Amino acid sequence: QVQLQESGPGLVKPSGTLSLTCAVSGDSISSTNWWSWVRQPPGKGLEWIGEIYHGGNTNYNPSLTSRVTISVDQSKNQFSLKLTSVTAADTAVYYCARDHSSSSLDYWGHGTLVTVSS
Amino acid sequence: ENVLTQSPGTLSLSPGERVTLSCRASQSVRSSYLAWYQQKPGQAPRLLIYGASSRATGIPDRFSGSGSGTDFSLTISRLEPEDFAVYYCQQYGSSPKTFGQGTKVEIK
Numbered sequence: 001q002v003q004l005q006e007s008g009p010g011l012v013k014p015s016g017t018l019s020l021t022c023a024v025s026g027d028s029i030s031s032t033n034w035w036s037w038v039r040q041p042p043g044k045g046l047e048w049i050g051e052i053y054h055g056g057n058t059n060y061n062p063s064l065t066s067r068v069t070i071s072v073d074q075s076k077n078q079f080s081l082k083l084t085s086v087t088a089a090d091t092a093v094y095y096c097a098r099d100h101s102s103s104s105l106d107y108w109g110h111g112t113l114v115t116v117s118s
Numbered sequence: 119e120n121v122l123t124q125s126p127g128t129l130s131l132s133p134g135e136r137v138t139l140s141c142r143a144s145q146s147v148r149s150s151y152l153a154w155y156q157q158k159p160g161q162a163p164r165l166l167i168y169g170a171s172s173r174a175t176g177i178p179d180r181f182s183g184s185g186s187g188t189d190f191s192l193t194i195s196r197l198e199p200e201d202f203a204v205y206y207c208q209q210y211g212s213s214p215k216t217f218g219q220g221t222k223v224e225i226k
Contacts (some may be wrong), residue, residue: 046217103168104153104210
């Protein structure tokens with residue numbers, strides 16, 4: 001059974017950097033899947049942040065591309081998200097998910113709430 | 119960017135009823151790469167339908183998807199109590215892989 005687990009600080013100061021990691025079990029990060037981040041502000045809808053392939057290829061949401069970096073650590077079977085210059089608008093539940101190319105986001109983590117506040 | 123518009127925003131229905139949710143794309147969705155997700159409060163989204171009409175593993179057959187091009191729909195043939203939730207469509211045929219704004223199905 002594929003499982004994903006997000007981890008990282010739940011509170012980030014404005015203008016700081018949000019950093020999250022997603023640990024993957026039950027599948028290899030080097031498999032033929034993409035690995036994605038999605039976020040959801042409180043009470044709002046889902047926003048696709050971006051994705052990475054194990055070789056390092058990435059795709060980002062154009063609305064975030066200047067601030068976001070997704071990376072992969074094959075040795076630890078995990079991938080990570082960094083979002084710089086955060087503001088209150090970045091407060092959200094952040095989900096990591098497996099993107100199986102023909103079926104999209106088939107496995108999700110439970111999500112982690114990140115609050116941007118001083 | 120392919121913008122997805124879901125309608126209606128909210129539906130108030132009773133268990134046992136049939137419901138059809140709509141998702142319209144601003145551009146044709148490549149290869150009908152359109153997925154539907156169900157989300158309950160405090161939970162991660164769950165994949166229901168991919169490729170516009172294929173049910174994901176373990177999804178009951180009361181859920182069905184259809185459509186192509188720019189117009190897609192999700193039908194629940196007979197609402198069960200556990201089906202009251204928010205439903206999102208997502209296109210994954212082009213980047214960015216956009217979501218619709220969601221349709222809430224609530225108990226009448």
